[in-house]
Amino acid sequence: MIWLMWRQHRAEAVALGLFLAALGTILVIGALPMHASFRNDGVADCLARGTPFSDTCVEVMARFGGEYGGRGALLPLLGIIPFAIGGFLGSSLLARELEAGTWQLAWTQAVPRMRWLAVKLVTLVGVTIALAGALAAVTTWYRGPLDAIGGRFESTFDIEGVAPPAYAAFAFATAAASGLLLRRSLPALAAAFVAFLAVRAGVSIWARPNYQRPVTTNQDVSNPHDWLLDTGLVDGSGHHLTFAEENAMANAARNANMDLTGYLDSHGVARWDTYQPGDRFWTFQLIESAIFVAVAAALIVMVAWRVRRRAL
């Protein structure tokens, strides 16, 4: 059975492994100068001393930002890799066997179906999580300097930490389940892709901002490590200004020939921020991962239940 696993999936496993190894090598080689500059040109020191806005530090930070600030631009594309890994391996679990009719060959040998499924699931899910986890680790390391300066809560939550392997496990389960229902690899992969995008977008837009109650403050605490959810103006009585009221304020300031900041100050209007503090990053990562792992587990239980009942 172990030999069969290897013989059946070695092509995909090796192809995925090589692809990710190449990607990882490019990231590591590309990151080395940036990491060296971060350590040696004083950027790390400025951040460690907590004085990024002193005269020398501003200059140092600006130079580093000019040189390496754009390095993160293409990284969000890595958000698709968990699906590439999980979807690819997940659709090879059942859809390929059902498409070619070989499920009838596999399940009439002396290996009971559920054992066959257990060995396949453990191995393929394991490979999926290992590959996605390795890439996420390299990405997290790559972005270390950029994250230290600019934060990672808002823009790169999806490609760092423990969330990507959880996304990959979810992609695997989605592709396995759609493969069982559609019985063909390509349609199953397409359906799984749509479901993956929909759930990922839905969770990140509607669920993630609310994992913990966000903090709202009238003090200006702008910190790049926080995740700013919403912002606006508040008057002395604590009333949040509507868009129309803000416009009216701006017009009044212009009519009074005052600059806007001074006008707002004189009328007791301040800025309010709603945000998730940066130190919640790992809590949020764990919550998000738990959600995707739970959905993946539910889908896999559904697949196993159908295979066990022989409802094919």
Added chain:
Amino acid sequence: MTQLMGSGRNESGGVVEQTAIRTAQLSKRYRRTWALRDCSLELPTRRVIALVGPNGAGKTTLLRLLVGLIAPTEGQIAVVGHSPASNTPEALSRVGFVAQDHPLYRRFTVADLLRFGRSCNIRWDQALAERRLSDVGIPLHQKAGTLSGGQQAQVALALAMAKRPHLLVLDEPLASLDPLACREFLQTLMGAVAEDGTTVLFSSHAVTELERVCDYLILLNRGRVALTGDIDALLGDHRLLVGPRVAGPHRDVPNVIETRHGDRQTTMLVRANGLEVAPGWESHPVGLAELVLGYLRRDAVPTVARSEPISQVPS
């Protein structure tokens, strides 16, 4: 070994035939349609059993139920003494199965496929598989996907036979084979039965070729068993009566399976032993193909076109 056959009727010393497969009220429904309905069978061991029926009769469904690939909606199954639902290694190892279109892992070499069989079975006769493949000239290093249809069928058969199963089930093994490959395949199959005493059950939508190799028949039509039994006994039980053309059913003759009217003659398929033949009528023995067609036509929905010319004849 005898108790594994699950017959319990062999006290007389093995003369009484044992049961390879027993089903009771076996039914399978896919959503709204019944693929198989109330199928009760008792099939003897050491036979070559043909499962015959038109396309869509439920043959594949029945075979998949017997080898445990799908679960029945209703009814019971016992195959060589085990329920296919148990899905234990022991039960699985007793049944060899070649599915329709003999699916194989196309990217595996033939040697890989043998290794697959070896690593996934309790009993495995590597020498037997290699001998069978070399007999039909299939090299072990070739990829399964590059073999011809006939060669793939031979590989699939070798995989199933190397399990040394008590029961070998094949779904439409001849469908994709040319006449020569078909003959070769049947020879291999017959050789196995002669050597090991394996029970073979295979389905076919064509009746030709079967008479030579099969000794037991199951005729399936629209999900129901239309006829089952030892082929020689069935042929002995049935006669074709040919006589002058008559309109409508013949009340004098019992057990008429099917009546056909030609321009001048009426032909009746009857199930009867030692039937007295009325004057002007002849009694002929019946062939397997005629027998099968007769039962299939009986169950067919009567069409207007067929009843029209009869009504025009004055009685």
